[in-house]
Amino acid sequence: MAEPHTDPAPADLSAAVDAVLPGARTDLEALVRIPSIWADPAHAEDTRRSADAVATLARDAGAASVEILSADGGAPAVVAHWPAPEGMPTVMLYAHHDVQPTGGDDDWSSPPFEPTERDGRLYGRGAADDKAGVMTHLAVLRAYEGRPPVGVVLFIEGEEESGSPTLTALLAEHRDKLSADVIVIADAANPAVDVPALTTSLRGLVDVVVEVSMLERPVHSGVYGGPVGDALTALCRTLATLHDDKGEVAVPGLVRGSSDAPDPDEATYRSDAGLLDGVELLGTGSIPDRVNHAPAVAVLGIDAPKVAEASNVLLPRARAMVSMRLAPGQDAREAQRALAEHLEGSVPWGAHVSVTPGHGVAEPFSLSSTGEVYDHARAAFSAAYGNDAVETGIGGSIPFIAEFARTFPGAAVLVTGVGDPASRWHGIDESLHLGMFGRGVLAEALLLDRLAGGA
Incomplete structure (x- = not known):
């Protein structure tokens, strides 16, 4: 790293962060109002509006250049640059501006695209995942008045919630524009609003579509039912074989790991998950092991008639x-x-079966947390949050992290948190803890200061 940098001093930096937070919140609310659901073709234009809004915010934050890029058929991504002072490293600040579908607007306590504050939390789709990440980066750049102490490449993707299908092509085409010494990915979660985490492992993700066939056509259940079975029952029996009686995944040959992470309070965990009274947790071992280091299977959807139909x-x-x-x-x-x-191999009664692999494949990933960059990160995040930073795995999948590591093998990759267990990413009533948002901005600002040698 370069020689120590002294302007601004950390105390001044803290004051600068406090000064930009109100505006950052206002702009976060404006981004949340844009329903940038790239996975839904009906919202393609909204996603483009979202990219335009982020590009404008980057220009206003002093970027030397701003582009909206996409690979063939891909979503719009924003790439902006703040050139590195002489001798300083370049840091990529990554987040994504696309969001998940709402899961049913009527189920939300307040409209999903109308940001609403309740009890210190900002509710809205994307308020945490990941428009909070977008605004964390932009708030840091504002705190430095558009002159960060290191070089910055701001990379705001537009299709992460769809599995980043064109990211590989985008990185290949624009590798030089995105090259960096350090990559900071603001798209994970903290174990608590006052405890920062550096995520060092992520689970992978695959899916398949299984179809069971038993008849050439529908037939009367009174005339044929009994000797003749139905495909939906056969499918249900097949799906029931995916777990054993304890809820462990019963697919043979899968990897399972472990960690020394402590168990959370089970009552709190159950409450955060929204488990109903009396519903058992699945599997065995510690909760962190089950969530972060073990396989998990879920049936996400079934094609079947509605009960009313x-x-x-x-x-x-x-x-x-x-x-x-x-x-x-x-x-x-x-x-x-x-x-x-x-x-x-589990379909009963001689039923015909076909299994079609899904296109979205995310490799699991582990990051090394050794070296000077991680030392700076631990110090910066601990100082901002007032508690030691912890290293943790997360059960979610972020496919592009492995892609970044392959494309930029010399870069240190940091995965930081903009959510907490109550954020309900991808769920109903997603929210961001506003106090944690402020601490996250300060932590990232201190990190850039330390990477420039100002610690």
Whole structure:
């Protein structure tokens, strides 16, 4: 790293962060109002509006150059540059401006795209995941008045919630524009609003669609029911084989790991998850091991008639999407094959079965947390939050992290948190703790200061 940098001093930097937070919140609310659901073609234009809004914010924050880029068929991404002072490293600040579907607007306590504050939390789709990450980066650049002590490449992706399908092509085409010595990814979570985390492992993700067929056409359930079965029942019996009686994943040959992370308070964990009274937790081992270092299988959807539209016929075919999270160390393609083989071998009554692999494959990933960059990060985040930074795994999948590591093998990769257990990412009533948001901005600002030698 370069010789120590002294302007601004950390005390001045803290005051500068405090000064920009009100404006950052206002702009975060404006971004939340844009329903940038790239996965839904009906919101493609909204996603482009979102990219335009982020590009404008980057220009206003003093970027020397701002571009909106996309690979063929991909979502718009924003790339902005603040050139490095002589002798200083360049840091990529990554987040994404696309969001998940709402899951049903009527189920929210307040409209999902109308940001609403309740009890110190800002509610709205994308308020945490990941427009808080976007505004964390921009607030840091504002605190430095557009003159950060290191070089900055701001990279705001537009299709992360769709699995980043064109990211590989985008990185290949624009590698030189995105090259950096350090990559800071603001797209993870902290264990508590006052405890910062550096995420060092992530589970992978694969999915398949399984279809079961038993009849050429629907037939009357009274005339044929009994000797003739229906495809939906056969599918349900097949899906039931995915777990054993304890709730462990029953697909053979999968990797499972462990860590020394302490168990959270179970009552708090259950409350954060929204478990109903009396519902058991699945699996065995510590909760961190089950969430971060073990496979998990879920049925995400079934094609079947709605109850109100059902009639007395035996269904000839039925299908479901099955998703599987993968522990670090697992090869994703091998796991997808194992899942397909298990389903194919579990269909009862001679029913026909086809299993189609999904296109979205996310490899699990582990990061090394040694070296000077991580030392600076631990110090900066601990100072900002008032508690020691912890290293943690997360059960979610961020496919692009492995892609960044492959494209920029010499860069140190930091995955930082903009959510907490109550943020309900991807769920109903997603929210951001506003106090934690301020601490996160200060932590990242201190990190850039330390990377420039100002600690």
